[in-house]
Amino acid sequence: MSSDTLSAFVAGAEDHHASVHPSAPDAVPGTVADLIDPPAVGVRLPDGLDLPEGVATDPTPAELDAANTGITAARLAIADYGTVVLESDAAGSEAVSLFPERHVAVVRAGDVVPGMREAIGRLGDRLRDGASEVLATGPSATADMGDLVIGAHGPREVEIVLVEDSDE
Amino acid sequence: MSKPDSRAETAARIRHLLETEGDAVAENTRGFNRGRHEAVRELEGYEALKSEARTVKEDAIERLPELIDDLREAVEANGGRVYVADDAADANAYVREVVDGGTVVKSKSMTTEELELNEALEADGAAVTETDLGEWVLQLADEAPSHIVGPAIHKSREGIADLFAETFDLAGEDRPETAEELTRFARERLLRDIREADVGVTGANFLAADSGTMALVTSEGNARKSAVVPDTHVAVAGVEKVIPTVEDLAPFIELIGRSGTGQDITSYVSLLTPPVASPPVRFSESDEPMADAGTAAGDGACEAHPDREFHLVLVDNGRLAMREDDDLRETLYCIRCGACSNSCGNFQSVGGHAFGGETYSGGIATGWEAGVEGLDTAAEFNDLCTGCSRCVPACPVKIDIPWINTVVRDRINRGGDPGRFDPLVEGLTPDDESGGIDPSKRLFGNFDTLAKLGSATAPLSNWGASLGPVRAAMDRWLGIAPERDLPTFERETLVDWFESRGGPRVSEGMARREAVVYPDTYTNHVAVDRGKAAVRTLEALGVRAHVPESTAVASGRAPLSQGMVETARGKAERCRDALLAEVDAGRDVVVIEPSDLAAFEREYERLLPEADATALADGCYEVLEYVYGLLENGAEPAGLAAAGDGHAAGYGDSRGAGDGGDDGESDGDGDGIPVAYHAHCQQRTLDLEAHTVAVLERLGYDVTTSETECCGMAGSFGYKSAYYELSMDVGEPLVEQFGDADRVLASGTSCCEQLDALLGPSTEHPIEAIAPPER
Numbered sequence: 001m002s003s004d005t006l007s008a009f010v011a012g013a014e015d016h017h018a019s020v021h022p023s024a025p026d027a028v029p030g031t032v033a034d035l036i037d038p039p040a041v042g043v044r045l046p047d048g049l050d051l052p053e054g055v056a057t058d059p060t061p062a063e064l065d066a067a068n069t070g071i072t073a074a075r076l077a078i079a080d081y082g083t084v085v086l087e088s089d090a091a092g093s094e095a096v097s098l099f100p101e102r103h104v105a106v107v108r109a110g111d112v113v114p115g116m117r118e119a120i121g122r123l124g125d126r127l128r129d130g131a132s133e134v135l136a137t138g139p140s141a142t143a144d145m146g147d148l149v150i151g152a153h154g155p156r157e158v159e160i161v162l163v164e165d166s167d168e
Numbered sequence: 169m170s171k172p173d174s175r176a177e178t179a180a181r182i183r184h185l186l187e188t189e190g191d192a193v194a195e196n197t198r199g200f201n202r203g204r205h206e207a208v209r210e211l212e213g214y215e216a217l218k219s220e221a222r223t224v225k226e227d228a229i230e231r232l233p234e235l236i237d238d239l240r241e242a243v244e245a246n247g248g249r250v251y252v253a254d255d256a257a258d259a260n261a262y263v264r265e266v267v268d269g270g271t272v273v274k275s276k277s278m279t280t281e282e283l284e285l286n287e288a289l290e291a292d293g294a295a296v297t298e299t300d301l302g303e304w305v306l307q308l309a310d311e312a313p314s315h316i317v318g319p320a321i322h323k324s325r326e327g328i329a330d331l332f333a334e335t336f337d338l339a340g341e342d343r344p345e346t347a348e349e350l351t352r353f354a355r356e357r358l359l360r361d362i363r364e365a366d367v368g369v370t371g372a373n374f375l376a377a378d379s380g381t382m383a384l385v386t387s388e389g390n391a392r393k394s395a396v397v398p399d400t401h402v403a404v405a406g407v408e409k410v411i412p413t414v415e416d417l418a419p420f421i422e423l424i425g426r427s428g429t430g431q432d433i434t435s436y437v438s439l440l441t442p443p444v445a446s447p448p449v450r451f452s453e454s455d456e457p458m459a460d461a462g463t464a465a466g467d468g469a470c471e472a473h474p475d476r477e478f479h480l481v482l483v484d485n486g487r488l489a490m491r492e493d494d495d496l497r498e499t500l501y502c503i504r505c506g507a508c509s510n511s512c513g514n515f516q517s518v519g520g521h522a523f524g525g526e527t528y529s530g531g532i533a534t535g536w537e538a539g540v541e542g543l544d545t546a547a548e549f550n551d552l553c554t555g556c557s558r559c560v561p562a563c564p565v566k567i568d569i570p571w572i573n574t575v576v577r578d579r580i581n582r583g584g585d586p587g588r589f590d591p592l593v594e595g596l597t598p599d600d601e602s603g604g605i606d607p608s609k610r611l612f613g614n615f616d617t618l619a620k621l622g623s624a625t626a627p628l629s630n631w632g633a634s635l636g637p638v639r640a641a642m643d644r645w646l647g648i649a650p651e652r653d654l655p656t657f658e659r660e661t662l663v664d665w666f667e668s669r670g671g672p673r674v675s676e677g678m679a680r681r682e683a684v685v686y687p688d689t690y691t692n693h694v695a696v697d698r699g700k701a702a703v704r705t706l707e708a709l710g711v712r713a714h715v716p717e718s719t720a721v722a723s724g725r726a727p728l729s730q731g732m733v734e735t736a737r738g739k740a741e742r743c744r745d746a747l748l749a750e751v752d753a754g755r756d757v758v759v760i761e762p763s764d765l766a767a768f769e770r771e772y773e774r775l776l777p778e779a780d781a782t783a784l785a786d787g788c789y790e791v792l793e794y795v796y797g798l799l800e801n802g803a804e805p806a807g808l809a810a811a812g813d814g815h816a817a818g819y820g821d822s823r824g825a826g827d828g829g830d831d832g833e834s835d836g837d838g839d840g841i842p843v844a845y846h847a848h849c850q851q852r853t854l855d856l857e858a859h860t861v862a863v864l865e866r867l868g869y870d871v872t873t874s875e876t877e878c879c880g881m882a883g884s885f886g887y888k889s890a891y892y893e894l895s896m897d898v899g900e901p902l903v904e905q906f907g908d909a910d911r912v913l914a915s916g917t918s919c920c921e922q923l924d925a926l927l928g929p930s931t932e933h934p935i936e937a938i939a940p941p942e943r
Contacts, residue, residue: 146325154389
């Protein structure tokens with residue numbers, strides 16, 4: 001992914017009250033660990049990326065309820081908006097990304113696309129195959145109580161770990 | 169007979185809403201609207217995206233039955249069920265069977281408001297909780313939504329704090345006060361309900377027929393929780409939400425938040441292809457892992473979770489009939505973004521409880537209510553559309569909302585009691601209408617006849633109309649507000665003046681161009697000075713100007729605004745005959761009154777054969793647009809009045825086209841004479857405000873433009889006693905902005921009247937500020 005797209009992604013995320021943390025693949029556990037407010041629940045990451053110790057994978061509803069941080073992978077990211085694309089899966093990524101006050105999303109730099117058009121283009125066949133995706137941009141928010149409030153039903157804080165492409 | 173009682177009731181209801189909800193609604197809608205202006209300015213290719221969105225909806229509605237079949241196939245292939253419900257009772261019966269008296273959490277859905285689904289479920293003993301924070305507030309308060317997107321925008325933070333305290337018996341430190349505290353409180357209460365729910369009910373913003381994917385556009389996250397935590401999900405959506413493919417979602421995702429609240433995107437755009445793969449979250453079995461041990465991100469993402477059940481209820485309820493209705497069909501393109509509400513001057517003042525029906529609110533409500541509820545419901549608020557047209561450029565799918573309102577008004581007119589014709593206005597209404605149309609509408613719709621009589625008998629007519637007993641009778645019988653100054657008819661019309669001065673003063677040989685100044689009813693009979701100013705200005709710029717008697721034909725705009733479509737068509741045909749003859753003779757048609765220009769440019773295509781409408785639209789120009797064009801093409805501004813000296817612009821040398829006049833010493837760089845300028849709403853919709861500003865600045869004026877969408881007067885609207893107060897309230901922001909201005913300019917007759925009423929009488933048309941003095 002071009003550096004322009006990545007810097008646009010960082011700017012887009014910051015515009016929407018989220019932060020981006022670049023990380024080498026093998027540094028992911030450490031980067032994520034620094035972003036955790038325990039207790040944390042998580043979903044095992046794909047492609048050989050590891051989670052730090054102490055994150056409860058295969059969480060129970062009780063663990064989900066008690067967690068302050070939820071860690072999931074993101075399938076794609078959209079530079080223009082600083083959006084991460086979260087996938088509903090059998091591992092429970094949807095709930096883990098939604099219930100805790102802080103969501104840490106891990107996305108590969110190679111999966112950052114410039115705009116909405118490219119994102120929908122990539123998702124089309126996946127959706128036709130039966131997948132469900134959430135385009136999540138920043139924390140949840142509401143203005144229904146008379147003023148803008150960050151964190152309504154969903155997370156109040158969104159931290160994005162951007163995994164740099166390995167040299168291989 | 170007229171209906172003084174119902175008028176008084178309407179006025180009282182509007183006054184009550186202005187007092188109780190007006191401030192909160194105004195703050196929210198105007199904030200959304202400002203956000204929209206900014207957000208679409210930043211969006212590259214905004215107009216192209218709108219066209220793309222429009223094309224998708226046109227295609228989808230055209231092919232709707234086929235797409236519904238495709239959608240059913242896709243959803244069933246995923247393991248879900250689809251039910252197409254004929255009407256509300258049918259839809260509710262289906263959902264009741266699924267819910268079976270269980271507990272339900274809901275995400276905001278206007279379609280379920282339309283069905284009154286909550287009441288139907290509660291009749292079976294089901295507990296139903298709205299989880300959208302605004303909708304939950306309304307559920308606690310037992311109220312109806314006032315806005316498609318922000319259902320509780322009419323509620324203040326203080327009002328919500330009181331409501332929570334009272335409902336949950338909270339006092340002292342337990343009582344939430346700030347928006348943050350109120351949100352936390354609601355989140356915690358609602359989470360209890362979400363944990364225990366048997367069924368989640370949501371709407372759907374869009375449904376892709378090729379994949380069975382539904383899009384939910386939300387900011388809070390409650391739709392995600394409602395859809396994914398319980399094992400059963402019921403989505404309820406109107407059939408018009410179906411679009412052909414997933415890829416077709418792209419323009420809507422970029423347009424919907426921007427159009428509605430001014431956000432570039434909302435926090436969550438969920439693209440669910442249910443039944444989804446996520447394991448249900450069973451808080452009743454809280455120590456059992458949700459997922460099978462060892463699963464990783466992405467595992468099983470394309471498989472429905474075995475414990476999940478999904479039902480899609482597609483609601484017809486009149487929509488398929490709307491599809492067959494040439495005038496209502498466009499309503500089905502609506503994506504419920506709320507832009508038409510937020511851009512509407514009247515909605516900004518009184519909100520959806522005045523400007524809404526059973527369910528839907530804002531400009532598009534008339535179309536929805538006429539289609540799903542019937543004309544009686546639509547009639548209640550159809551009057552509140554002034555036809556200002558500011559919602560037209562705001563709509564992301566380019567729905568001509570004022571036209572829908574006009575057509576529905578016409579149908580309502582025709583549905584009246586045919587015995588109710590009032591002899592008081594009989595002689596003044598030589599129209600083509602049948603049925604028991606309201607005499608007030610009939611009078612306003614035939615304003616040109618009144619104006620002819622008024623000029624012929626002036627000043628007696630003006631004196632007579634101003635008498636107390638006459639005004640009282642007008643209020644009682646015709647619903648004309650006694651507080652409002654009536655137009656003063658001039659004895660000498662513009663046509664008479666032009667003839668008496670001896671016709672054109674620029675010789676044929678010396679003329680740069682030939683033009684007809686269109687003597688619209690107002691310019692010819694009431695605002696004659698602006699017509700004279702237009703003639704003098706054109707002559708100063710070398711144009712051979714004419715005002716022939718033959719062109720003094722009413723455009724049909726007045727009957728159109730009353731929903732008198734056939735009368736309007738007849739007038740449009742006569743006007744076309746008069747003006748196209750001039751165009752064919754090589755003359756430009758110069759139009760002063762913006763609402764008449766809007767009739768030629770926007771509405772004649774509905775009233776006349778396409779070729780005629782196009783030829784007339786191509787041949788006519790707004791007067792300052794025309795002046796701008798002349799100056800750009802080398803006409804000398806030396807004869808025009810400039811800021812500072814009253815006349816004779818300070819330009820010595822000639823200026824070529826494209827010079828733009830942004831470097832002269834008397835240009836609008838802050839040292840000119842300040843003027844405050846309010847462009848007519850329809851003129852802005854036609855994108856013609858900038859020409860006036862450019863001409864004024866070129867002549868040395870320092871121009872402040874108004875920030876309101878509409879002054880509230882909008883033709884006849886502010887004359888009506890039921891709406892007088894609303895009209896003045898809509899104009900209030902103009903007082904705030906222009907209150908200290910020395911010189912106020914406005915381009916529409918009714919805007920001038922409204923500004924005179926708000927600020928004191930001195931408003932001029934911009935042409936009067938630049939015209940050479942009369943000799």
